[in-house]
Amino acid sequence: MKEIRIHGRGGQGAVLAARMLASAFVVEGRFVASFPMYGFERRGAPVVAFTRIDDKPIREKTQVYHPDCLIVIDPGLMKLPTLFAGLKPEGILILNSPRPLKARPNDNLKTGAVINATRIAVEEIGRDIPNTCLLGAFAAATGWLALSSLLTSLGEYLSGDMLQRNLRSVERGYREVEVIRWS
């Protein structure tokens, strides 16, 4: 089982990203479970969402405490003291940031993937909704998911022009992500 924790802020699409990711894995015949944890729905407030992927039905209904992968939608959240809490060794970070990672932010990190998803989202979608771009980066950096599955799953959530724009955003995330691997 792979466990993913997504950190974002209300309005950035963290919850939707978690669901899209889950749908993409379903396209590949995997079992998924995804849920967010927040109280009031408020724009700008930190949001955490969890996604689990497995080859057999997922029965756990708990929060994710030992993620294999972190997706950070807002670079400002890198300051969260608990961001890396419980990260497994061989951990993967998918980060939206305009700047490359200067140093390895956590000892358990094996892979760091950085993409300026905000810039790409503004260019492709016309608004700062970096979530779909980050999913493209996720597919490239983890290798857990085919890009085509991700593109298919988007169709369940978006349509028309917005779908097209987001598909471009996903593809650019997939192509343009910079991946660092620490040994």
Add this chain to the structure above:
Amino acid sequence: MKAKKGQVRVITGNAAAAHAARLCRPDIVSAYPITPQSEVTEMLSQFRADGLMDAEVVEVEGENSAMNLVCAASIAGARTFTATSSYGLVFMYDALLETAAYRAPVVMVNVNRETPGIHAVSSGQQDMISTRDSGWVQIIVEDCQEILDQIIMAYRLAEDYDIQLPVMVNYDGFYLSYLAEAVEIPLIEDVDRFLEPLKKQPERPKLVPGRPVGCGTHGIELGYVEARYKHCMALERVLGKVDEIDRGFGAYFGRGYGGQIEAYRTEDAELAILVSGSAAGTARTVVDAKREAGVRVGMVKLRLFRPFPAGRLTAALRGKKAIGVIDRSVSFGWPSGPICTELKALSSGLGSVPILSYIDGLANMDITVEHIGRVIDETAAAARGEPYQEVTWLPLES
């Protein structure tokens, strides 16, 4: 017969509830939004707006009105649906009592959330517990597929001529309401066929203009007693009917849930834990792990809370040397959790074995793998005859 297949989609528990309601073709839908249920209300309005559901959707000004409205519509003859949570559930309390006593076959989802006072926008079963004695059938489910399937089964139960009772389908707020997982959405024609037996039974009493009948008369002495007695007897009939409908559903759609309870690896178990709701899923994984480690533990998932499945619980738990019970709520005035307290009432059938009460999962706190592991370890120790603590508030002691 080949099980009927539907469309698999990744949807939330709330969406599963809304789809289930839509599939049952309600005449009247009325609900008031509340976190974490709002998505149900919104989706039903959207189904109506998109022409996907031919129901009257009434956007009432509060939960009390929602329940009164669906109760009256039901008495007029309508199939109805409503949804609520927490503050909303207790705000409709008087109407809940009336709906049950009027024997109106309303189906409602209650998305479990803590109740007013210590304000908490978070999961917990205290709301359901607070309405335990309202005369409703109360069912608790574990995952998104079960939410959808149980709502469809709830109509078969509520509208059964021998039952005629409102049914409350409970699922954990946040942990299930917002959980997105793959759910098979049946074809509406298949749901129609599953509900078809309801059309072939005698007509229940309905309020028809021009007929000199009154729903809700004063119950005078024996009249009152008789109506109460019939209500209690109908709840007794629910026990077997839930199993029967579950079996029928399983045969038709290929998914069954065990009816009143589900016993998981209990047959050869020396000890057992009793769990309900989303925690039952986590508990399965812990039971499996403990079995691997040589602990002969089983789990019983409580699905039906009212009426309380005394017979089937006794049968599933008889002979176990100790039982651990996890409650996601408290019982004011009893030290142990409410489900545990009720289980203890079965002691004549279970023998005087240790029954350990655990309070966990209040206010969105997680019923974790570690917590359930501890429950099993301590219950196992009690089964070996070691001393044990009657009641444990897990979040305070871990």
Add this chain to the structure above:
Amino acid sequence: MADKAKKKSRVFDYFCTGEQFAGGVAWCAGCPLELIARFVPKVLGKDMVLVGTPSCAAPVFHGQNVGAWHKLAYYACVMTGVASSAAGLSRYYHRIGREATVVCFTGDGCAADVGFQPLSGAAERNEKIIYLTYDNEGYMNTGNQRSSATPLGAATTTTPVGVAARGKPTLAKDMPIIMAMHHVAYVATASPSHLEDFAKKLVKAKAKKEEGFVYLHVFCPCPVGWRIDPDKTIQVARMAVRTNYFPLWEAEDGHFRLTQEVAEPRPLAEFTRLMRKFAHLNEGEMANLQQVVNERYALIKALCAMGKPPA
């Protein structure tokens, strides 16, 4: 006999069905509620579905076990659920195309207080129902406690008169105006003293409820709580109209109209002296109450003066 027949009141012409209640029912001697309850179905007809709740009406509206005191289809509900229950009935009857006149029939205690929220909600949603409030200015079924419809200064068992209190210290909630401000299909006040006016409004209500929400506010002097001689309740109701204490008006699609304009209104004292609940009022207090009456009447007049809103 022919000339006698000519004199027979026109009110009889509004009746489209016979008596729906048993001859002997448990309402106080002289209570206009009994008159109103028997009058309404005769004008509205037999497709009326009555919705009621605990109140002075309940001992007669609700049955006793299987027995019933009337022949109307009836739905009893909790005090918080009258308007919403009626909405549920009406929505379903409309859905299946069944003719029905769903009528909520409650006291002011339900309408203005504990049942106000669902009433306001049903009005805002323009539910196709008639909501009739019989206003006896207090909780009479439980023994004459104040409601928010109890007038300024009135003595009740919870606003008593003593060395430190002078009856109700606040004004009555102006229910019909409040309901008219929900922009519903039809709002009207009525009095058991003006039965033809009342009958016309019921006929209009039945038609207008096909378009949306109808609210009828009916004056209902309580012989027991107000301390009136049983034979004088209709006179009290009449004097309430003649003093402009209870003006008779209607608002049809937002167009206000006085239906019984009083040419020369009598001083309020001619109304208050007919009962004991205002007996303690001194000159200053009477003047205050008269001022309330004048101001409320001025509001109605102003609304009427606005005329029909432009199409």
Add this chain to the structure above:
Amino acid sequence: MVIKRKNIFKNESAWSNADELFLCLDTGSWRTQRPVLDRAKCNYCGLCALYCPPQCLKDRGDYFEPDLEFCKGCGICATECPRHAIVMAPEGDFADEGKKGSG
């Protein structure tokens, strides 16, 4: 447990049904005074019948007659009659006549 008692309600829930049992109170016995009509004064306007709360004035074709079976003796008919054709008389005066009989 087996309950042998015959059911009061045909249905599962408590409904009233006027066709099965139409209730009625003997409100005529509440009266302490009764209306007495002077037919010569009556002009058949019917106001007494309209205003009577229990609606117990019967239309006799050219006059309205109080039906004492249900009359509670409130006196509204007498007070409202524009021609003063009805007077209220103490019930004790008619002690020998039972409920029936009128002016």
